[in-house]
Amino acid sequence: MGTSSTFDGPNNDRPLVPSFVDDSDRDDGAGDDAGEGQDGADSDSGDGEHALAAPPLPPPGPAGRFTAPRANFTTFARSGGTDRRSLGRAVSGYVRSSMGSPRSAAQRMGTARASGGNVVRMLQSVQANGIAETLRELNLTALAGRPIEEVFAGLADYVCPEDGSIDQGIARNAFIETIADLAEAGITDIDGLTSEQMTTVFELYVAHTIEARICNDIGTKAVALPANPAAAQKVEDMLHDFILRGVTDAVARSGSNIQTLSPDQINGFVTSVYEDAFQILQAMGDAEAAR
Template sequence: MGTSTAYGGPGGGTPLVPSWLGDADGGSPPASPAAGDEPDGDGVAPGDGAAPPPAPNRPAIPAVADPQRFSGARNSFTRFAGSGGTDRASLGRAVSRYVSTSAGGARQAAQRMGASRGSGARLLGFLADAQARGVREALRSLDLESLAGRPITEVFVGLADYICPGAGTVDEGIAREAYIETIIELTTEGLTDLSTFTPDQMQTVFELYATHAIEARICNDIGTKAVTMPTDAQAAHRVEAQLRDFIRGGVSDALTRARAESPNLTPERIQSFVDTVYESAFAILQSLGQAEADL
């Protein structure tokens, strides 16, 4: 929520993972048709009558998803918001239904975080480089050495176009919004000196970023215009805070697990580490949400 600009959420027929989103590595090109299977003049492959494969360099059109898949999560979140943040069962049900039904499971939910996964990897990569070689050298490698010695918020603002390139799509907008929200929270978390960051402080920065990214993704997918927030400012703040804290708990658990499995994070493994954290976080959120709903 935060500084986000509300939009009505995706249409019910929007594919679970849009074709333009892709994976962080860009995906693999479609295979060329085997010899003898080229389509005839009508575009139909000869032989057993099966549909021809997608044309080279043209992504397959994703199947249309269930048009009602967002309704359960929206209804539950509306009940939670209407309670002013007291109906924890509806919060849990909303998040659990979002992952399991709206997004199609933890793996597909993570895939929907396309730009945020890439931005998260760049953020974590920069922090690791700054810790290994020093802030000045890490900034110099990005032609941003002039930021060395500046307050941490100025450094992070200066890194914005590197961490979050582009903001033309909703997905890219979510990534940039999450990064801005992270910058705002740096000082409140006691993160003021980038040159003395510990591994735990690096985790905190990435935890903040992933939390804001997932929150923005859920709110945009559910459709903030379709959810009526309390008119009382304190109640509305309580709703936002509880949703964010709930998501952060899942992200924190996912990060702890990932760090235990990959204690030595090399530059080559950062993207896969980030992808694992997002998928694990959604799986944990689904389980935590269901547990809240069952109380």
């Protein structure tokens, strides 16, 4: 698809921050990676001025808390996606033992949640005002009439602005992965977005962020273990489908309509979806492990 040369970017005569971008929740996960170095994962709590504005760092997690989930995930990957029990143990163990609880797991997704709120606001803006007006606000009118994938790619810098951190990279890559899924999901008319399609875009984004976070913590290089490329693809597909099921159930549990959420409700909705998704994934993992 390509996203680097489809347009020249915004000019300087309009604000660079569109109305659908909200920074109120962006730093609440800034310290969530503290203590990761004890188990070999990354810490991106920031430094300098950004660190001064961040909330106090939580205490380091127990050493080795990723060991068992990582081992189970590796077993699942080596099976070529056939060992669903190991997948269940890996996911449920990640939420329960590595993160401590579904709530803690959701809190660790602070940057992804902030960008998730921007996804909702962007979809609301497009649905309410039309894509032409949304693009005009950003000086991206050159994208008008282009395929939905190119339009969404042009909006990536505003939905998931880059700051060089691992968490922001996860959020941005998840948005790009979501764009790649649009055609398969039957979403091709950006000016004709239905409420159901808006929900699908959001669910895909959340699922990709959780998938990336889990892989970053316990699945690094594991999905490449099967020598057969088809088996490696099956591992990735099964993990994605497993997580997407949990996210879809979480959104359904919320009983909310993305199209009608008020500005004051969006951040709370996104946070509750992440927390419920991790809770559901833990239960799903336990069920798979018990088979």
